[in-house]
Amino acid sequence: xxxKRIQKALLGxxxxxxMFVEGKAMxxxxxxxNVYDFSLGNPxxxxxxxxxxxxxxxLDESDAxxxxxxxxxxxxxxxxxxEVRQEIAENLNKRFGxxxxxxxxxxTVGAAGGLNIIFKTILDPGDEVIVFAPFFGEYRQYxxxxxxxxxxxxxxxxxxxxxxxxxxxxxTSKTKALIVNTPNNPTGVIxxxxxxxxxxxxxxxxxxxxxxxxxxxxxxxxxxxxxxxxLEDFLTKYYKNTLVxxxxxxxxxxxGERIGYVVVPNEASDAEDLIRGIEISNRTLGFxxxxxxxxxxxxxxxxxxxxxxxxxxxxxxxxxxxxxxGFTCIKPEGAFYLWVKSPVVNEEDxxxxxxxxxxxxxxxxxxxxxxxxxxxxxxxxETVKKSLAAFAKLAETYR
Amino acid sequence: xxxKRIQKALLGxxxxxxMFVEGKAMxxxxxxxNVYDFSLGNPxxxxxxxxxxxxxxxLDESDAxxxxxxxxxxxxxxxxxxEVRQEIAENLNKRFGxxxxxxxxxxTVGAAGGLNIIFKTILDPGDEVIVFAPFFGEYRQYxxxxxxxxxxxxxxxxxxxxxxxxxxxxxTSKTKALIVNTPNNPTGVIxxxxxxxxxxxxxxxxxxxxxxxxxxxxxxxxxxxxxxxxLEDFLTKYYKNTLVxxxxxxxxxxxGERIGYVVVPNEASDAEDLIRGIEISNRTLGFxxxxxxxxxxxxxxxxxxxxxxxxxxxxxxxxxxxxxxGFTCIKPEGAFYLWVKSPVVNEEDxxxxxxxxxxxxxxxxxxxxxxxxxxxxxxxxETVKKSLAAFAKLAETYR
Numbered sequence: 001x002x003x004k005r006i007q008k009a010l011l012g013x014x015x016x017x018x019m020f021v022e023g024k025a026m027x028x029x030x031x032x033x034n035v036y037d038f039s040l041g042n043p044x045x046x047x048x049x050x051x052x053x054x055x056x057x058x059l060d061e062s063d064a065x066x067x068x069x070x071x072x073x074x075x076x077x078x079x080x081x082x083e084v085r086q087e088i089a090e091n092l093n094k095r096f097g098x099x100x101x102x103x104x105x106x107x108t109v110g111a112a113g114g115l116n117i118i119f120k121t122i123l124d125p126g127d128e129v130i131v132f133a134p135f136f137g138e139y140r141q142y143x144x145x146x147x148x149x150x151x152x153x154x155x156x157x158x159x160x161x162x163x164x165x166x167x168x169x170x171x172t173s174k175t176k177a178l179i180v181n182t183p184n185n186p187t188g189v190i191x192x193x194x195x196x197x198x199x200x201x202x203x204x205x206x207x208x209x210x211x212x213x214x215x216x217x218x219x220x221x222x223x224x225x226x227x228x229x230x231l232e233d234f235l236t237k238y239y240k241n242t243l244v245x246x247x248x249x250x251x252x253x254x255x256g257e258r259i260g261y262v263v264v265p266n267e268a269s270d271a272e273d274l275i276r277g278i279e280i281s282n283r284t285l286g287f288x289x290x291x292x293x294x295x296x297x298x299x300x301x302x303x304x305x306x307x308x309x310x311x312x313x314x315x316x317x318x319x320x321x322x323x324x325x326g327f328t329c330i331k332p333e334g335a336f337y338l339w340v341k342s343p344v345v346n347e348e349d350x351x352x353x354x355x356x357x358x359x360x361x362x363x364x365x366x367x368x369x370x371x372x373x374x375x376x377x378x379x380x381x382e383t384v385k386k387s388l389a390a391f392a393k394l395a396e397t398y399r
Numbered sequence: 400x401x402x403k404r405i406q407k408a409l410l411g412x413x414x415x416x417x418m419f420v421e422g423k424a425m426x427x428x429x430x431x432x433n434v435y436d437f438s439l440g441n442p443x444x445x446x447x448x449x450x451x452x453x454x455x456x457x458l459d460e461s462d463a464x465x466x467x468x469x470x471x472x473x474x475x476x477x478x479x480x481x482e483v484r485q486e487i488a489e490n491l492n493k494r495f496g497x498x499x500x501x502x503x504x505x506x507t508v509g510a511a512g513g514l515n516i517i518f519k520t521i522l523d524p525g526d527e528v529i530v531f532a533p534f535f536g537e538y539r540q541y542x543x544x545x546x547x548x549x550x551x552x553x554x555x556x557x558x559x560x561x562x563x564x565x566x567x568x569x570x571t572s573k574t575k576a577l578i579v580n581t582p583n584n585p586t587g588v589i590x591x592x593x594x595x596x597x598x599x600x601x602x603x604x605x606x607x608x609x610x611x612x613x614x615x616x617x618x619x620x621x622x623x624x625x626x627x628x629x630l631e632d633f634l635t636k637y638y639k640n641t642l643v644x645x646x647x648x649x650x651x652x653x654x655g656e657r658i659g660y661v662v663v664p665n666e667a668s669d670a671e672d673l674i675r676g677i678e679i680s681n682r683t684l685g686f687x688x689x690x691x692x693x694x695x696x697x698x699x700x701x702x703x704x705x706x707x708x709x710x711x712x713x714x715x716x717x718x719x720x721x722x723x724x725g726f727t728c729i730k731p732e733g734a735f736y737l738w739v740k741s742p743v744v745n746e747e748d749x750x751x752x753x754x755x756x757x758x759x760x761x762x763x764x765x766x767x768x769x770x771x772x773x774x775x776x777x778x779x780x781e782t783v784k785k786s787l788a789a790f791a792k793l794a795e796t797y798r
């Protein structure tokens with residue numbers, strides 16, 4: 001007998017599972033090259049060569065020392081190797097003018113692990129966590145892990161910058177955190193500095209009003225994936241109660257390795273308790289520590305980046321192609337997603353119509369925002385190019 | 400403001416933290432070679448050379464293929480690479496006569512990750528999980544993560560095989576699982592086949608009586624660390640509702656890499672729901688999947704084992720040395736721990752007395768069994784040898 005929550009999840013999970021199975025079945029039936037699978041946010045550009053080289057060097061250096069493998073593959077503090085954390089701190093300081101040292105950085109099992117140990121550290125049952133719709137659907141599970149409520153701010157369909165009026169209205173005395181994800185999954189929008197400043201002002205005001213701490217949690221897997229001359233941003237400068245959850249999954253194309261980090265700035269309320277609490281949560285939730293070898297490898301690749309130009313080419317081709325066909329698209333400024341307005345009210349009908357042309361898209365309601373679909377353009381150029389003819393046929397349906 | 404649970408943990412955590420800090424301070428003051436730190440269960444034997452060689456080969460093979468890094472460092476199913484799971488299944492079948500295939504194996508972020516995703520899958524708030532004292536203290540946190548109660552069976556001080564009378568008395572209609580850890584941390588005892596058969600009989604009877612499923616969760620990080628001709632055992636053969644949580648941390652000496660697996664046999668009740676539930680829990684708790692490169696590396700090292708003879712030498716030296724000095728010790732049959740009866744009722748006094756001779760031991764109450772201490776003999780031979788003179792002085796105190 002599985003638990004009641006998992007019984008529910010087994011039912012709810014079937015929609016996405018069905019899509020995955022459907023994609024596989026389509027690929028078998030029509031050939032993978034004739035299926036336009038935009039459903040998965042899975043990197044399409046290889047890791048920089050420097051990554052495998054760093055791993056090789058670490059193995060060689062370790063083998064040259066008696067018992068070296070005990071250090072390379074061994075336990076370290078739950079927060080990670082201190083020299084790795086120091087290097088990350090210095091790299092952030094160099095790039096963003098921050099003032100971190102090793103103790104502000106906790107290495108994590110990806111950003112998903114990072115968000116969960118932050119949540120475990122700050123959330124009591126019944127606490128509220130605010131998100132701006134549309135949002136990465138897993139946030140709902142992460143909040144539920146700690147019996148907290150996810151409170152959704154309605155989407156701003158003009159430009160998908162957050163709706164700040166609704167945001168302010170949704171803050172209560174129970175609000176413990178706001179999650180911000182910019183560049184955004186699923187819209188590709190980057191929140192403007194003015195937006196961030198206004199969010200900070202609202203949070204400051206509401207903290208004062210309620211006498212509470214409200215943490216801004218910045219989920220940053222797409223930090224380095226920015227286009228059109230947009231600058232990489234780092235949110236701790238806007239608001240002192242900012243906690244950062246970073247992942248190397250996209251910037252270094254190693255999502256399977258589960259490596260990221262959390263940043264707790266000194267100026268955050270109760271920073272030392274947060275740091276120790278996050279370390280404890282890392283252990284007690286069962287992560288224990290971020291994987292050891294890959295911690296050391298990414299520390300040697302902090303100035304490396306996967307091929308952003310590759311995604312940019314897809315972005316331009318898909319955005320311009322679909323716009324020309326008459327679809328209403330939000331122009332992506334970062335990440336690798338295109339957010340498209342469904343030509344019919346119920347976007348599930350649009351998703352199903354797309355399947356007839358071997359196009360796989362994800363319904364917006366999976367991101368708390370019906371009426372839209374998400375296209376993940378982390379696919380080959382060839383797939384994007386060939387998909388345009390299929391989209392043309394799909395567009396015909398709605399003429 | 401951290402959560403109420405973490406506030407409590409910050410207080411409770413300080414004892415072990417203090418010991419860690421104390422050990423470091425001692426090493427600085429007296430020199431590491433003059434401190435006998437038996438406090439940490441951290442492997443002391445290097446990983447087999449085959450491990451680093453396997454990683455090198457995987458990197459080379461991947462680099463030889465266009466886009467190979469996308470597979471090597473990429474996402475796979477949440478349960479892990481299917482070929483890795485198939486190889487593990489076949490290796491278990493070969494060694495233990497089981498009949499698993501890939502779908503019975505879920506790759507996990509170590510055994511700690513494995514236990515947590517099992518717990519998330521089966522436990523509702525208020526459910527009870529039984530453990531035999533003494534036990535690995537983290538089980539308490541893992542159960543608390545899902546609002547379940549840990550129910551402790553009293554220790555059997557005769558030989559530290561479980562007290563089956565008390566066990567049977569502790570089973571209620573709320574009992575969802577029993578955790579078994581053999582070879583045992585902290586006693587080093589291996590549960591005899593007869594013991595396991597009796598446990599299975601009791602569980603079968605109680606399942607019938609209450610009309611419930613009671614899962615036996617076998618936590619097996621020490622499976623391969625057995626001495627004196629004891630055989631490696633695999634518990635699914637005793638009881639059909641057995642779930643296994645395995646870790647490569649000790650067998651391959653790579654505790655920092657966080658790699659292990661869960662086994663769900665077909666004959667377990669609701670096996671398919673369990674498997675899917677554990678996959679979902681792996682994702683939603685934030686693990687997502689076990690680290691990718693190291694999954695493939697351990698699959699190539701399934702018949703490898705770290706240097707068990709090294710630990711055996713320490714085991715014999717420490718057990719015989721302390722016994723000769725008049726200490727009452729449980730003879731370890733596996734793992735790398737020696738369980739010693741405190742010569743005084745309050746074992747914390749004994750632990751403190753030991754510190755005067757630079758000996759670091761862990762109090763039994765940390766394992767739910769006061770009156771004893773644990774010595775982790777995963778240290779150098781030299782440390783064990785030199786410690787005996789210090790133990791001799793400690794013994795004098797209690798003459």
